[in-house]
Amino acid sequence: MSEDSLILVTVWLAGRSYRLRIKPEEEEAVRKAVKMADEKVKEMRSHYAGKDDQDFMAMCLLSYAADSALDTFNNPLLQQELNNISTRIDKVLA
Secondary structure, three states: OOHHHOEEEEEEEOOEEEEEEEOHHHHHHHHHHHHHHHHHHHHHHHHOOOOOHHHHHHHHHHHHHHHHHHHHHOOHHHHHHHHHHHHHHHHHHO
16 A cells, blocks of 8 residues: 555544554544543543553553454354364264
8 A cells, every 4th residue: 555545644542642644444443443542541540540641551452452352252253163163073082
């Protein structure tokens, strides 16, 4: 993708501005993600006093990464495939 097809947007997260180059069609999703992350950082601030914004952003990132990892394991297609493999293993061992 060429740099010419990207747009420059500025977003605010945890009180700081960040300039991003993104595809025009991604702008709405990026802004929504930033808003969700900023709300999560604010939530972390209210629960964990005495930390700095870098700590809150790291905690937010870890929370999203853990959710993403769990979502992968809870995927119905993955669960069905694992069940199929388990059934085949049981048949071979029986």
